[in-house]
Amino acid sequence: MTGPGDPWAHAGLPRESVRDDRGDLVLTHTPTTREGRPWADLAWRMPQVDAARCADVLRSTLRGWVLSTEDEALATELIARGARVLRHAHGYSHDLRADPAPSSWSAPEGPAGLRLTGVERTAEELARLLLAAYPPGHPDCFGWTPAEARQEVAGILAGKVLGPLLPCSGLALDGDKVVGVCLVILRDGTPPHGGPWVIEVYRHPAPRYAGAGAALLRRALWLATQAELPALSLVVSDGNPARRVYERLGFRHVGASRTLELPT
Ligand SMILES: CC(C)(COP(=O)(O)OP(=O)(O)OC[C@H]1O[C@@H](n2cnc3c(N)ncnc32)[C@H](O)[C@@H]1OP(=O)(O)O)[C@@H](O)C(=O)NCCC(=O)NCCS
Structure with a gap:
């Protein structure tokens, strides 16, 4: 209703x-x-x-x-x-019909020596990197324990968090080591508030991996364009400098929201 x-x-x-x-x-x-x-x-x-x-x-x-x-x-x-504020966040969406990914993003440039692949690793490995990428004090740190992070990542990989995992998800590998993760799912509804959704993107915090996140997002946007998906959307907390990465890649701000916990 x-x-x-x-x-x-x-x-x-x-x-x-x-x-x-x-x-x-x-x-x-x-x-x-x-x-x-x-x-x-x-x-x-x-x-x-x-x-x-x-x-x-x-x-x-x-x-x-x-x-x-x-x-x-x-x-x-x-x-x-x-009510307690849990999150002040900004919605972003990249309209792939109006602004499809260029073909140069089929093999996006990233930090030297990294290889971009599909998601072919365990939740355990992805969760270890997640904890390193979101240290305490980071605006998007939820304070998860290793077990909680593993459960969250396993849930996303199994398609149990908001929707099924999409094949434009990817990893950045340095040799055998996972140093970047981009997980895209299909949420209920239509863009920009639903549909194909970047539920996680993070990289190893070492400065030599700067640009790994943007490379994974370019790859996801290219594969999503090829798959004729209408858009990729996401939310990011206020104060997270990742917003600038999204804006440079053509994501547009679609609104700000607050997530609150109402008193019992
Ligand atoms: C978001 C992310 C994947 C982007 O990866 P990337 O393409 O490799 O980009 P970088 O991390 O090098 O830089 C992103 C911006 O954040 C800034 N930044 C990165 N780490 C920072 C830190 N610890 N403190 C302050 N600023 C930082 C960079 O200077 C850069 O700003 P600029 O665009 O003005 O130059 C990566 O920053 C990351 O893993 N962040 C932690 C997890 C996160 O916040 N994910 C997004 C959740 S919505």
Whole structure:
């Protein structure tokens, strides 16, 4: 059920409504789960409903949920009512129909000596590199333990996190060692908020591997263009310098959102 004007009404995603105690529609969202928790994604407030009133309704109807929204006013009111900010993120999308990858990206240049391949390694190896790429203090560090990182990567490889893994995913290898990872999945819905999605891209932090991430993204964009995918999209946390890499590769900013944990 969607409300009139819901920007995600035609994105091919389920929409659920939240109503106040009079039965009036105050908000729509895409219900999903992440790490076992209920998550109201792409939450959209009915324009005639005041942000403070909407926040009051959500405090009782979505108690303990995670909620993501591009609505700054609603986020501010929820934070004033005790919601905790989990993430301030920016959405980016590369439209492959309007801006297909050039053929030079079929064999993208990267740091000397690296070989780019498909994903042919274990979750264990990819998870070890993930922990090195996101040290504590990094804006996209979730503070995972080695076991949690392994579980997350194994889930992505098995297609259990938001959607199946796509063949434009890849690795950068230095000899036998994995030094870069780019994992692309197919999310529900259509771009820029769904569809082909870069769920992870990271490289070994040693300066000699600078450029490995961009090389993997060029490869993914080329393979995605060849596979006639409409776009590659992603989200990146505010303050992560990776944004500049995405912008240089032709990804366009499509919105900012906050992910909040509502009080129980
Ligand atoms: C994102 C990433 C894969 C891009 O890889 P890359 O193409 O090899 O690009 P680099 O890492 O060399 O550089 C990206 C930018 O970040 C900056 N940067 C890299 N490491 C940095 C650090 N530790 N502190 C501050 N800035 C840093 C670089 O100076 C560069 O900025 P510039 O574009 O203005 O020159 C890589 O930076 C990475 O693994 N980051 C950690 C994981 C991450 O944030 N992934 C993206 C999640 S959305």
